[in-house]
Amino acid sequence: MKLEDSVILPCGRETAWAALNDPEILRQCIPGCEELTQDAPDHMTAKVTLKVGPVKARFAGDVTLSEINAPESYVLSGEGKGGVAGFAKGSAHVRLEEAGPEETVLHYSASADVGGKLAQIGSRLLDATAQKLARQFFDKFRDAVADDEATDA
Template sequence: MKMADSQRIVAPRETVWAALNDPEVLRLSIPGCEALEKTSDTEMEATVRLKVGPVKASFAGKVTLEDLNPPESYRIVGEGSGGVAGFARGGAFVRLEEEGPDITLLHYEVDAQVGGKIAQLGSRLIDSTAKRLAGEFFKTFSETVSAEGETEGEELAAKTGRGWLSGMFGRKEDATDKADA
């Protein structure tokens, strides 16, 4: 199965890069992910429970990050086993492109293989399930990353007593302004 697409994320590229390397953000974004643990700077172990058509399975697997080029791109390679349900292995090339100061285009190309009972379901069902799961991942990932940016802005507004945009770019009051008031 091959799949390629792009997603527009409302966040700076560095924020998106950090989120792509944050196990907690990924755990929350991956549909059916029950556990995701970082075992080294470039490796993670995951447990994911999925339903593909009539087949329900819990997959345990390893994910490795390769060809790291922060904050622009990396290759993610993974392999998982779902017992009698089968196995999945594959990889994705992920590239981040700045579209503006607070907009990032995330491009991805996925190549995956499945075997066992899951493979017997047919490529049409597997492809539609993969597209649905990718859609769910990116919707949740985008919301999580965008919410982090909003939270940072809210924290800045609370500290300055002003909105996040004026807090970042607005004129700062100093002691003489307060004395004049």
């Protein structure tokens, strides 16, 4: 499964970068996220509950940041296990591009693999769910950085 898109954020690149590295902001924006803990500057652990079609599962996973080029880009790699529901693993290349003093374009390109019951659901439903979750995340993230900019002003 592959996802690729760009999102315009109503903030400067430094603000967007700080938010992308803030576990509390990410926890609030990730759909179904119950817990997100930063163990090291380049590592986080998470607990997320998601429903994909008829399968609802609680995933425990790890997220690692690599190829960090602050405040421009990094690669996120993650793997989560959801018990009998299966597993998910993937990575995303995230790049921030200045589009003006108070506007940043976030580009992302992600790929993921799933196994277990999740893999039996079918690629159409998985793709639709992944796109919906990405939209939810970026809508909340856009609101979070807009609120952060308003607070700083």
